[in-house]
Amino acid sequence: MSGIGLKGVVVIAGNYGSGKTETAVNLALNEKKSGFDVCIADLDLVNPYFRTRETRKMLRESGIDIVLPDEKYMNADLPILSPAVAGMIKSSYDLAILDAGGDDAGVMVIAALQDALRQRKVAMLQVINPFRPFTENVKGCIKVKEEIEATSKLRVTGIVSNANLIDDTTPEIIYKGYELIQDLSEKTGLKVEFITAETSLVPELDLKKFDCPVLPIERYLVPPWKRKTTRS
Amino acid sequence: MAKILMKGNEAIGEAAIRAGCLNYFAYPITPQTEVAEYMAKRMPEVNGVFVQGESEVAVGYMIFGAAACGERVMTTSSSPGVSLMSEAISYIAGARCPAVFVNIMRGGPGLGGILPSQGDYFQSTKGGGHGDYRLLVMAPDGVQEIVEMVMMAFPLAEKYRNPVMIVGDGLIGQMMEPVEFPDNLTVKPSNKDAWATNGMDTRGSKEKNIVKSLYLDPEELNNHNLTLKAQYERMKKEEIRFEAYNTDGDYKVLIVSYGTMSRVCKTAIDNMKAKGIETGMIRPKTLFPYPLQAVHDAAAKQSCKAVISIEMSMGQMVEDVERAVLGQKPVSWYGQCGGNVPSPEEVEEQVMALINK
Structure with missing residues (x-):
């Protein structure tokens, strides 16, 4: 499997429910498999369910370091920022992924990490699913981008299309997402870092249509009736 | 309209707007805060109103005030x-x-936890507040059904001049599913002239509508309660909704389950079917009025030897299941209420234990 090639500190941001966590978790696994040292921090202080922390066992077994709030507060909706996050940013991982929460509220925590972030090369990716409310078009995506930048005190450096309707995703959905992200890239000058596609859909895609890497996605944050094994 | 991906909580807000509800009052609490967040963005776009009350007590009376004016709220x-x-x-x-x-229920009692629960079954179906009242209670099992039920809830509330309660556990609010919205409701509240407050202008010209719940005369209060009771009896005749799942075969065990829990049970039923074991399920879509007859009839099937109520509470709905089965078959309960949703494997174990009993 080939890596996406992102290095250093990468903040995964985007509007609420754009698929940041699935993207972050799959990016971590993909880059780990490509031979990089990878670490991920769950900075989602705004979402109560479906957070990176729910995949912690699987991530650790894959050799990925993961920074989480203290186990006893794991199921709280408290804004807990582990001091280990700043340490992780300063350490020498090939790739350190910060999985932020949704919208501008979700990246407020990034501003709090400014001091640590200033010492490293930092990329911030905006994940976009055009099949979610408020980001159906370029205008909506730019509005979210500006809100995220104002609150996080960081610039968005790249964009990612995570176009999907979960089980109802078709290749057309992914092409449509790519079209929008290309358009957004032209209007903003931002680089399309990669797009995502569920692993089972990748063989159906005409990869020649894309000028960027495709990150294959396995869904880990699924409701209990779709889980392959009992949650640990 | 094409499909979009929505959280249950967002779908609640959008469905209400499309049902013509332009008045939304709320106070944030996990795991339903996204509804308020969504409405804060959407209501200004449709010239609607969202006010965050200073507490849920205040919000309750904001709802009363808007409802008394004949507004969808x-x-x-x-x-x-x-x-x-x-x-x-x-x-x-x-x-x-x-x-x-x-x-959007979370674990209780008291502050409990923020994870999903169905612990407010009693609260919504058998009381909560004081006096002889009932709520029409609906329980969706996914995001698409949220849309249908929310859009249905407004006309139903108007038909019975009674509050409608929709209950979903935290997962129903938090999970994302593709959803399609039907056409907007264009029907306005048809009967509001008969009861909504009509202000000072009409003084002398027609009868004033007074919204009140105070009846000091015992005869009058009794009659008022009889009127309410007649409405609840009518709900029992006209509003029962349920889904029968895999009930055609010769099942030995009948599951009764609703909401998220029923989705887990469906997976368990499909898994068992693949192994040659038939299991039936009745999923109440209305918790009041309860599908007593449907559960009764499904339990009466000759092949059925046991009925189990599977719920994310410590045995609340099971009392209605017992009331439906009326002793013809043994009724048992299985559930968890800390926030962990029982897995399909756990449901299968419960069913197998009943089969092998």
């Missing part, structure tokens, strides 16, 4: 918040005003 909350609203709910039912309440 909704609030959303989670378990402890609904407890605070219970007084107002009783007043609204007593004053015969239509309103829509949504409870």
Whole structure:
């Protein structure tokens, strides 16, 4: 499997429910498999369910370091920022992924990490699913981008299309997402870092249509009736 | 309209707007806060109103006020918040005003936890507030059904001049599913001239509508309660909704389950079917009125030797299941209520234990 090639500190941001966590978790696994040292921090202080922390066992077994709030507060909706996050940013991982929460509220925590972030090369990716409310078009995506930048005190450096309707995703959905992200890239000058596609859909895609890497996605944050094994 | 991907909580808000509800009052609480967040963005776009009350007690009476004016109105909350609203709910039912309440349930009692639960079954179906009132209670099992039920809830509340409660556990609010919205509701509240407050201008020209729940005359209060009772009896005749799943075959065990829990049970039923074991399920879509007859008839099937109520509470719905089965087959309960949703494997174990008993 080939890596996406992102290095250093990468903040995964985007509007609420754009698929940041699935993207972050799959990016971590993909880059780990490509031979990089990878670490991920769950900075989602705004979402109560479906957070990176729910995949912690699987991530650790894959050799990925993961920074989480203290186990006893794991199921709280408290804004807990582990001091280990700043340490992780300063350490020498090939790739350190910060999985932020949704919208501008979700990246407020990034501003709090400014001091640590200033010492490293930092990329911030905006994940976009055009099949979610408020980001159906370029205008909506730019509005979210500006809100995220104002609150996080960081610039968005790249964009990612995570176009999907979960089980109802078709290749057309992914092409449509790519079209929008290309358009957004032209209007903003931002680089399309990669797009995502569920692993089972990748063989159906005409990869020649894309000028960027495709990150294959396995869904880990699924409701209990779709889980392959009992949650640990 | 094409499909989009929505959280249950967002779908609640959008469905209400499309049902013509332009009044939304709420107070944030996990795991339903996204409804308020969504409405804060969307209501200004449709010239609607969202006011965050200073507490759920205040919100309850904002709902009463808007409902008394004949406006379509909704609030959303989670378990402890609904407890605070219970007084107002009783007043609204007593004053015969239509309103829509949504409870995205979390673990209790007290502050409990923020993870999913179905622990407010009693609260929504058998009381909550004081007095002889009932709520029409619906329980969706996914995001698409949320849309259908929310859009249905407003006309139903108006038909019975009674609050409608939609209950979903936290997962129903938090999970994302593709969803399609039907056409907007264009029907306006048809009967509001008969009861909504009509202000000072009409003084002398026609009869004033007074919204109240105070009846000091015992005869009058008894008659008022009989009127309410007649409405609840009518609900029992006209509003029972349920889904029968895999009930054609010769099942030995009948599951009764609703909401998220029923989705897990469906997976378990499909898994067992693949192994040659038939299991039937009745999924109540209305918790009041309860599908007593459907559960009764499904339990009566000759092949069926046991009935089990599977719920994310410590045995609340099982009392209605017993009331339906009426002793013809043994009824048992299985559930968890800490926030962990039982897995399909755990459901299978429960069913197999009953088969092998």
